[in-house]
Amino acid sequence: MESLSLAAPNRVPQGTVSYGSPSDDCLVPAIPKPDFHALGIEIARQRLTRGWSLDKLGDASQLSRKTIINIEQGHKTPTIASVHALAHALGIPLENLIAKVCIRHTE
Template identity: 50%
Template sequence: MTIIPPPEPDPAALQLSLARLRAQRGWSYDQLAARSGLSRRTLIEIEQGRTIGTLATWHALAHAFCIPLGDLLSPLCAAHEPPGPEV
């Protein structure tokens, strides 16, 4: 039996997810910080790929955007999908 380790988080996937959602709503860093309870600096560091944040950080962001946490983190899963069967 082969055990496959979980994929490493991809900061680029997370930063694009956050930037896309923030841009879709037209929110500034200050607006998202106020809605999420996170610091402006944390948001900038995530969008610039310097940190991936914690699960609590992403939970606060999902709550601020009123979306399920899984939807916010789905780019991580899509980046590590196993290849489909060969036909």
């Protein structure tokens, strides 16, 4: 018969994730959630700075008006292909848009 251990479970420090068995001692920082709302705000800001309507950005990016609305309002997690299309349509580097998902992460 196996014995049941009543020892306290191993605790993982807050802000880290444990991989492997407890004896592996492999702790890595937890990955913060991406801020897609900040990305949407930046896309809307870039669009409005140019005086573009949703339809104009949709035509330039070949994305539907509904998709752009959902991305701008943070209701939809955009695909990398959508962000790529928006960056090209707006004439800004892709990395400038992608950086917005990490804007509130602490070092």
